Amino acid sequence: MDAFEHLILGFGVALTPLNLLYCFAGTFLGTLIGVLPGIGPLATIAMLLPITFNLEPTGALIMLAGIYYGAQYGGSTTAILVNLPGEAASVVTCLDGHQMARQGRAGAALGIAALGSFFAGCVGTLVIGLFAPALAEIALRFGPAEYFSLMVLGLVAAVVLAHGSPLQAVAMVVLGLLLGLVGTDVNTGAVRFTLGLPQLSDGIDFVVVAMGLFGFAEIVSNLGKRASDRELVAARISNVLPSREDLQAAWRPILRGTALGSALGILPGGGALLSSFASYTLEKKIARDPSRFGNGAIEGVAGPESANNAGAQTSFIPMLTLGIPSNAVMALMIGALMIHGIAPGPQVMTSEPRLFWGLIASMWLGNLFLLVLNLPLIGIWIRLLSVPYRLLFPAILLFGCIGIFSVRSSMFDLLAAAVFGLFGFIFIKLRCEPTPLLLGFILGPLMEEYLRRAMLLSRGDPLIFLSRPLSLMMLMVAAALLLLTVAPNVRRKRIEVFQD
Amino acid sequence: MRDLDNGPERDEAAGAGPQNPPRGDHPVKPASAMQSGHARAAGSKRKLNNREFCAGLMFVVFGVAALILARGYAVGSAVRMGPGLFPTLLGSLLIGLGTIIAVRGLLTGREGVPAGKLRPLLVLVAVAAFALLLKPLGLAIAAPMLVMVGAAAGPDFQLREGAALAILLTGLSAALFVYALGLPIQVWPG
Numbered sequence: 001m002d003a004f005e006h007l008i009l010g011f012g013v014a015l016t017p018l019n020l021l022y023c024f025a026g027t028f029l030g031t032l033i034g035v036l037p038g039i040g041p042l043a044t045i046a047m048l049l050p051i052t053f054n055l056e057p058t059g060a061l062i063m064l065a066g067i068y069y070g071a072q073y074g075g076s077t078t079a080i081l082v083n084l085p086g087e088a089a090s091v092v093t094c095l096d097g098h099q100m101a102r103q104g105r106a107g108a109a110l111g112i113a114a115l116g117s118f119f120a121g122c123v124g125t126l127v128i129g130l131f132a133p134a135l136a137e138i139a140l141r142f143g144p145a146e147y148f149s150l151m152v153l154g155l156v157a158a159v160v161l162a163h164g165s166p167l168q169a170v171a172m173v174v175l176g177l178l179l180g181l182v183g184t185d186v187n188t189g190a191v192r193f194t195l196g197l198p199q200l201s202d203g204i205d206f207v208v209v210a211m212g213l214f215g216f217a218e219i220v221s222n223l224g225k226r227a228s229d230r231e232l233v234a235a236r237i238s239n240v241l242p243s244r245e246d247l248q249a250a251w252r253p254i255l256r257g258t259a260l261g262s263a264l265g266i267l268p269g270g271g272a273l274l275s276s277f278a279s280y281t282l283e284k285k286i287a288r289d290p291s292r293f294g295n296g297a298i299e300g301v302a303g304p305e306s307a308n309n310a311g312a313q314t315s316f317i318p319m320l321t322l323g324i325p326s327n328a329v330m331a332l333m334i335g336a337l338m339i340h341g342i343a344p345g346p347q348v349m350t351s352e353p354r355l356f357w358g359l360i361a362s363m364w365l366g367n368l369f370l371l372v373l374n375l376p377l378i379g380i381w382i383r384l385l386s387v388p389y390r391l392l393f394p395a396i397l398l399f400g401c402i403g404i405f406s407v408r409s410s411m412f413d414l415l416a417a418a419v420f421g422l423f424g425f426i427f428i429k430l431r432c433e434p435t436p437l438l439l440g441f442i443l444g445p446l447m448e449e450y451l452r453r454a455m456l457l458s459r460g461d462p463l464i465f466l467s468r469p470l471s472l473m474m475l476m477v478a479a480a481l482l483l484l485t486v487a488p489n490v491r492r493k494r495i496e497v498f499q500d
Numbered sequence: 501m502r503d504l505d506n507g508p509e510r511d512e513a514a515g516a517g518p519q520n521p522p523r524g525d526h527p528v529k530p531a532s533a534m535q536s537g538h539a540r541a542a543g544s545k546r547k548l549n550n551r552e553f554c555a556g557l558m559f560v561v562f563g564v565a566a567l568i569l570a571r572g573y574a575v576g577s578a579v580r581m582g583p584g585l586f587p588t589l590l591g592s593l594l595i596g597l598g599t600i601i602a603v604r605g606l607l608t609g610r611e612g613v614p615a616g617k618l619r620p621l622l623v624l625v626a627v628a629a630f631a632l633l634l635k636p637l638g639l640a641i642a643a644p645m646l647v648m649v650g651a652a653a654g655p656d657f658q659l660r661e662g663a664a665l666a667i668l669l670t671g672l673s674a675a676l677f678v679y680a681l682g683l684p685i686q687v688w689p690g
Binding site: 185192399417426 | 579586626643646657
């Protein structure tokens, strides 16, 4: 069977000592970052990207991917023990996980989270292996019109899932698209939006944008908030293995969470965050006694934890097969691929099979690492939780700056990152989501390219986007999504979910 | 009318009132329920100082800037898109969206822009200074400066702790990035 052969190839690549090292480094770093509140996986990946430029592409992606799903694991640890989500998708784990910890069941919560995540990771890897080639097949028949519409759909989906006003999110996307156009237009050779500065003739480096908007702005914003008291629960966590009753209660939510996460992760705009929220809502709805939720119901940990890990893995699918980022992290991965000279899209599977399947195999290995490492290393993670933010953020600042400088040895880049940091700060104050901007930024030049080609093919007829069936379908789904967001009861639900 | 109910500083609470009839899906809540979580609006220009309006204004400014900058680029035709077509399209779209957002802000805006402390912005000043000092003075000078100034942006800054952290982090990054990973960054001045 084809998939089997591919996986063998993949493991062959993933099991080389160097790639194993990258996988381990990535997952370890990811868990570390996930555990430390105040640093998210996005800022970390932005920070470490420049370093991975010197690695070969497979190794770089393996490490970056490891950081991403490693951070999911780490985030749950903080959520359960300190009631602080290490990163966004762990917010739901705080709800019941922390309550379990207060009831002395921290070990069981951590154990179930780890086991559920591992199971979900395995399934996620399988889903990618089976589903991705089929999707790439379909995508190979896409013309430029379909690609353009797909990108529109992807951006709209990202808007729908952004916090706050969808209208503002769309505006952020457009702003991002404009920023992506800065530099030399490949097709016409025209130099655009460079304000006469030669350093901008190659465009704004995306590490600059990512680090400035997400890294620096987040630090500035965090410093403006009052320090919250962290109530660390249970210095001694003796029993990390869940009891039989716990397993009995948890196995069905784990299955459901995995299924939900796998499905939602594939959708453009989906990923870990959406999956964990959806799973919590589902478990609460179908529970026999919904009042237990919020008071230490293990289903409230098992389901979302599995969902968010499954979502994190399957969110690679649109990126790897279609070249469409589902979320900001995937946008950075695309950036990383482009730096290595690999154009993301369906042809990656056939032109770089070792990269593709090696990455997938390595994701399974990474999940294994995380399961095996995390349970024994819980003590170390707990100790790390007590590192105060005031010692952490200067480190992030320094590493981030060195990272930015290492891309082009450019002083200008650093200054630009500071400017983006300022904008990021303003955006946070005005409650404009930066993620849609990043997605627009990455896709901007590509969208223009496809628009141009589509226009060329149709000889100037803009109706080509509506006359080709796949393109029409995607645009209709995009329109429907936009309308749904504006519809009153969906709006209320979004607010509900985000306020939980 | 509103002032009598809520008092002058609670201006972002008044979502419902004679000017803003409650819509079907947003039932009128008592003023106290709306207080939670909202920052105070600075200044007395209630109508103008709200988030949506400022955001909309910002987008309009960006859109106009884009159009002005794109003036010189050939727009071309639909078949042969010039370098100016996409920017002009996007710039106009941004102006349109910004206007809608600003108008909505004027009509129904509730939350003011939260006044924040300015000290955290010291972080960005530190980054800019690092940018200017790195090449002439090297990592050994620029990095401790970055760490100290950056740490000073935080609320619990202590000089001795900051200095120790600066030395530690500089040593660590020099060892890791320059010596171990071989990045082309100058460590010493000159």
